[in-house]
Amino acid sequence: MNWVWFHRLASPPSFFALAERLSPWVLAAAIPLLLYGVVGGLWLAPADYQQGDAFRIIYVHVPAAWLSLFGYTAMALAAIVAVIWRMKIAECAVVAIAPVGASFTALALITGMLWGKPMWGAYWAWDARLTSELVLLFLYLGVIGLQQAVADPRAAARAAGLLAIVGVINVPIVHYSVEWWNSLHQGSTVSKIGKPSISANMAWPLLSMTLGFMLFFGWTVLRRIQAELLWRERGTRWVRERFVSLPEVSGD
Amino acid sequence: MNAAFAIFQRELRLTFRRQTEWAQPLVFYGIVITLFALGADPGSPMLRQFGSTVLWVAALLALLLGGDRLFRDDLDDGTLEQLVLAPAPLAVAVGFKLAAHWLVSGLPLVLISPLVAGAFQLSHDASWALFLGLLLGSPSLALICGFGAAATVALPRAGILLPILILPLAVPVLIFGAGAVRVAQSGLPIDASLYFLAAILMLSICVLPLAAAAALRNAYE
Numbered sequence: 422m423n424w425v426w427f428h429r430l431a432s433p434p435s436f437f438a439l440a441e442r443l444s445p446w447v448l449a450a451a452i453p454l455l456l457y458g459v460v461g462g463l464w465l466a467p468a469d470y471q472q473g474d475a476f477r478i479i480y481v482h483v484p485a486a487w488l489s490l491f492g493y494t495a496m497a498l499a500a501i502v503a504v505i506w507r508m509k510i511a512e513c514a515v516v517a518i519a520p521v522g523a524s525f526t527a528l529a530l531i532t533g534m535l536w537g538k539p540m541w542g543a544y545w546a547w548d549a550r551l552t553s554e555l556v557l558l559f560l561y562l563g564v565i566g567l568q569q570a571v572a573d574p575r576a577a578a579r580a581a582g583l584l585a586i587v588g589v590i591n592v593p594i595v596h597y598s599v600e601w602w603n604s605l606h607q608g609s610t611v612s613k614i615g616k617p618s619i620s621a622n623m624a625w626p627l628l629s630m631t632l633g634f635m636l637f638f639g640w641t642v643l644r645r646i647q648a649e650l651l652w653r654e655r656g657t658r659w660v661r662e663r664f665v666s667l668p669e670v671s672g673d
Numbered sequence: 674m675n676a677a678f679a680i681f682q683r684e685l686r687l688t689f690r691r692q693t694e695w696a697q698p699l700v701f702y703g704i705v706i707t708l709f710a711l712g713a714d715p716g717s718p719m720l721r722q723f724g725s726t727v728l729w730v731a732a733l734l735a736l737l738l739g740g741d742r743l744f745r746d747d748l749d750d751g752t753l754e755q756l757v758l759a760p761a762p763l764a765v766a767v768g769f770k771l772a773a774h775w776l777v778s779g780l781p782l783v784l785i786s787p788l789v790a791g792a793f794q795l796s797h798d799a800s801w802a803l804f805l806g807l808l809l810g811s812p813s814l815a816l817i818c819g820f821g822a823a824a825t826v827a828l829p830r831a832g833i834l835l836p837i838l839i840l841p842l843a844v845p846v847l848i849f850g851a852g853a854v855r856v857a858q859s860g861l862p863i864d865a866s867l868y869f870l871a872a873i874l875m876l877s878i879c880v881l882p883l884a885a886a887a888a889l890r891n892a893y894e
Contacts, residue, residue: 504887559841566834567824579891580824584838587820587884591842594873598845602852 431508433650434659440643447640454633461626478536480627484634486529489557490592492522492638496564497589500582510646512578513653515585516568517645521638523561530554549600556595560588574653676761677769684773695777698735702782705731706789724793725803725854729847732782732807733814737839739778740818743770744826744889753826757893767819767889768882775815783807795858802857802866806850809870816881817842823885827892845873 429435462480499514533551534544545551564581571577654660688695709727713720747753756766786807790800821839825831853866 556841556844559837563838563841566837570825570828570831570834576827576891576894580827580888583884583888583891584824587842587880590876590880591845594845594876595841598848598869602848 431506431510433509433654433657434663436510437647437650437659437663440647444640444643444647447636447643451633451636451640454629454636458626458630458633462630466623466626472540475536475539478532480630482529482532482536483627484631485525485532486554487631488634488638489522489526489529489554491635492518492525493557493561493585493589493592496522497585500585503582504579504586509575509653510650512575512582513646513649514642515564515582516574516578516649517642519561519564519568519581519585521641521645523558523565525634525638526554526558526561530558549596549602552602553592553596553599556599557592560592564588676759677765680756680766681769681773684770685777688773688777695781698739698778699781699785701738702731702735702785702789705734706792710792721794724790724795725799725851725858728786728789728793728803729806729851729854732786732811733840733843733847735782736779736811736814737818737821737836737843740774740815740822741831741835743774743819743822745822748826748892753889754893757890763886763889764882767823767885768878771815771819771882771885772812774819775812779811779815783811795854798860799854799857802853802863805863805867806853806870809867809874810846810850813846813870813874813877814843816877816885817846820881820885820888823888823892826889846870849873 430439458480462477466477468474468476496515496518499511499518502508503511503515530551533554537546537551538544564585567584568577568581571580651660706727709723709731710720713723744753747756757763759766783804787800787804790803795803817839821835821842822831824838825835828834849866849869853863853870856866857863
């Protein structure tokens with residue numbers, strides 16, 4: 422098998438160029454999906470027969486909650502690559518994903534609380550899913566905190582990566598232990614294979630919203646990796662050649 | 674194996690030479706529990722209900738906060754560098770070091786826990802559940818703490834960052850440990866929680882020494 426493409430991907434200048442070419446397309450795909458999701462979710466979809474218009478928050482809540490888990494998994498995979506093969510791009514990916522994932526986790530928690538007030542009568546309940554999402558946020562904050570605390574950027578990314586790997590083993594245990602402890606959250610409505618308990622005109626905007634969120638996530642992470650790469654490689658020649666107009670910076 | 678045993682012995686000897694060190698987690702445990710009791714209404718039956726939570730959270734804090742200096746002294750005097758360079762696998766050395774740490778700081782806590790449980794008027798079964806739960810759960814906590822200490826070893830002041838890193842990882846241990854006491858209080862069998870604690874311990878033994886060793890190596894690059 423030919424691994425040239427893989428090695429090329431691992432080199433900062435060619436990854437930077439690839440991300441530069443890819444990211445506008447990712448963003449261009451995300452915007453219509455998000456627009457359709459917003460319009461379809463907030464106006465076109467009928468109100469829920471029990472929850473009324475309050476159900477519409479799932480168009481933000483559910484994709485954000487999915488992405489919070491997806492982001493953590495992606496971060497842990499990047500961390501495994503970073504720890505085993507010491508790939509610079511993977512290190513940058515860990516650093517780039519952590520704050521984005523944490524933001525989606527916070528978004529899922531906040532929208533969940535706003536929905537909980539009219540539905541459950543309280544902003545917060547010590548429910549299993551809420552609590553494990555909160556623990557996930559703490560895990561993200563730990564990764565960010567450790568990465569910021571270590572001075573050397575490469576060592577920082579790898580230390581944070583190790584924490585992410587240990588955390589990703591812990592996430593399912595936390596999830597099931599908390600579920601066992603207490604659950605009040607409504608059952609899943611979307612992923613019941615074959616017969617989803619959500620009607621199609623409610624489901625399409627949700628699907629579109631989720632894809633849009635994912636692409637937006639991908640776009641943000643790509644741009645963040647680029648920024649991180651530029652900062653780390655600010656002393657190298659390829660950065661200077663790429664941005665000739667900039668005055669020369671002294672790197673370390 | 675010889676090297677691992679030597680490390681184990683060295684840790685024990687070091688702790689016994691510094692005589693107050695092994696008593697510190699116990700004193701901390703006692704103080705935290707007293708503070709909880711002082712913050713509550715003394716005659717209230719709630720105190721008994723929250724006994725399981727208070728006893729477990731206090732044990733968690735006593736074990737985790739004491740771990741800040743686990744690798745720091747070894748880093749300062751160069752022992753850690755020798756361990757990293759030594760031909761014996763670092764993960765095994767770290768595992769034995771943490772085992773010794775648990776023996777001097779975790780085990781005494783486990784042993785006095787039934788006595789402290791008496792102060793919260795826990796039933797005989799509940800005290801027994803607390804004892805067994807801590808016996809199975811505290812080694813996992815020591816390992817989690819060891820990983821956290823290894824990940825922050827290069828930092829001049831880990832401070833509050835260390836508990837932020839490790840407390841979320843300790844959530845399952847707390848749920849099953851305190852859960853066992855609650856279940857025992859209502860007179861039900863506690864086997865399920867204990868099996869979960871044992872499973873978490875096995876997983877921790879397999880994963881965390883490796884992760885801690887990788888974090889220590891990382892600090893030297």
